[in-house]
Amino acid sequence: MFTVQDKRFKIAHKEALIGVVLVIINFAIWYGFAYGLGSGDPLQYKYILGFPAWFFYSCIVGTVFMIICVWLAMKLFFKDISLEEEDKHQ
Template sequence: MRKIFRQADREAYITLGLYVFFFLWWTLFAFGLGAGDPDEYSYVLGLPAWFFYSCVAGYPAVTLILWLVVRRWFADIPLDAANDDERDENKGDE
C-alpha cells in the first residue's frame, strides 16, 4: 500500500512542476515579448509573436511534454487495491 502512496505523491509533484513550467512559459512569452509598444511587435503567421509563442505554440508543446511524462513516469494504479488488501487481511482471520 505504501508503494501506491509514494507513486501518487510522485505523480502529484510532477504534475505540480509541469503546471509551474507551463505558467512560467506562458508568462515569460506573454509579458516578455508583449511588453513595449504594440507598433514594434514582431509577427508569426499574422499573430503577435508573444501570443503565438505563449498560446499557439505553447499549448501543443506542453501537451507533448505532458504526454511524454505520463507515458514515462506515471503508473496505472488499480483503484480497488485497498479493498484487495482488506480482503487478504480478513481471510487470515477466518
C-alpha cells in the first residue's frame, strides 16, 4: 500500500495547492472586474465588442487569462508520475 513517506503525496499536495491558488486568482479577477466595473449605473457602462466592460474583462478576458495560467502551471510545476504501486519486496 501507499506509505506516508511516499513522494507522490508530496507532489500531489503541491499540485493541489497550486490548483487552489489558481481558483483564488480566478475568483479575485472575476469579482474585481464584475463588482468593480459593474457596480455603477447601467446607463453609464462602457461597452467592448458589444459587452459591458465588466463582463468583457471578468468573463472573457479573465477566462483567457486563466486558461494561459493553468497551461503554464501544468508545464512548469506539474509532474507526470506513475500511480502504480511500487513493489518494494523484489
